[in-house]
Amino acid sequence: MIQKKSTRVRKEEIVQAALEVVGGKGVRALTIAAIAATAGMSEANIYRHFGGKEEIFSALADFIGSSVMGKAATIAAGSRKPLEKLETIFFSHIAIIAEHPGIPRFVFSEDVLLGHPILAKTLNARIGNYMETIAGVIDAGIHEGELKQGISPRETALTLLGMIQFTALRCTVGGHACDIDAEAKKLWINFLTLVR
């Protein structure tokens, strides 16, 4: 029998274990058994702290949302120049993905998007906010003359997000070695060439 801990602590451990499972083997492998094994506890104990798998999914979504997506808003609200903000947002997003491959995998997983409609709606809204935050920064950059005239903030933000997501996808797949940081750097330099 493992040491007893409070539900508050166990919940965090379970969510972290779930994120680890997703990062390592995908949402498909996110079974109660896998979470229990990773967290080092029995399957039944999972149910002592969560009502079921749905609740774990929600908790994971909350964790990702509050700890990650909020960061961009903070950066965007800062006082630096738009292009600098954009760069910071881009590279912190990449860093987070590199450290927790489970995050993009969870957010863009079929299981969530097709299997948990309510969660999908929440996550979609968050992505929408994220996109608007970036679009706002781009818009400011255009008006301040850092970015060239004529580009559309919304579409450019989508382009940037697509770039990030595609890189995450390509790099978090085993088989072909892929240095996500190096890739990101090259993509960013090229992005600068495109938007200026």
Place this chain on the structure above:
Amino acid sequence: MIQKKSTRVRKEEIVQAALEVVGGKGVRALTIAAIAATAGMSEANIYRHFGGKEEIFSALADFIGSSVMGKAATIAAGSRKPLEKLETIFFSHIAIIAEHPGIPRFVFSEDVLLGHPILAKTLNARIGNYMETIAGVIDAGIHEGELKQGISPRETALTLLGMIQFTALRCTVGGHACDIDAEAKKLWINFLTLVR
């Protein structure tokens, strides 16, 4: 009992049914039962024509690869101007995704990328070729003066692919209505502003 047909015909029907299932409910829902129901035959009959699920996955990957990815190469080999080629490739890719949402879902699904390593390797190689094809067209565009100097063909190709993939992802998710053709058009116009 349904009408008897040759294995060759049944294989095609099964692959098409599989693609339909993926397009409608995702790779997660790609069960033998779902394929059988969609194709209008018994589950046992599936095994009359395919050795197992692995073989169906391979056949689906072959179908997608040969019928879709090859199109870009054909366009690229044509005699039109680079920018025109790029536009044609972009919009035919979008059209194919709009018609068969199962294609991007399958190619970028966790189940394939993490659960079928051999298939993942094959598909990765195909995506790599696709990317190089596009990079080649972009390179030509730069040299012919249609695209601005200084941009990197490879990274710009990745940006374009990311744009397509991100749009496909956002639009093939139920909940928020999303006109993929309209989105694509806006993204393309903005892309032109970026690369010229």
Place this chain on the structure above:
DNA sequence: ATATCATGCGAATAAGTATTCACATGGAGC
């Protein structure tokens, strides 16, 4: 016409999954 064999199917099997339950236990408060 009929024999044959590829094609088709219902039922059974085996493995995996989420969830529940009866019982164990250890730490916090007395």
Place this chain on the structure above:
DNA sequence: GCTCCATGTGAATACTTATTCGCATGATAT
């Protein structure tokens, strides 16, 4: 030290899924 309840667990349950098997049948070659 004792009690009690939150925490922890192995076993049981109900369901899904992939796969196999014995048997049915109908198209086709002779």
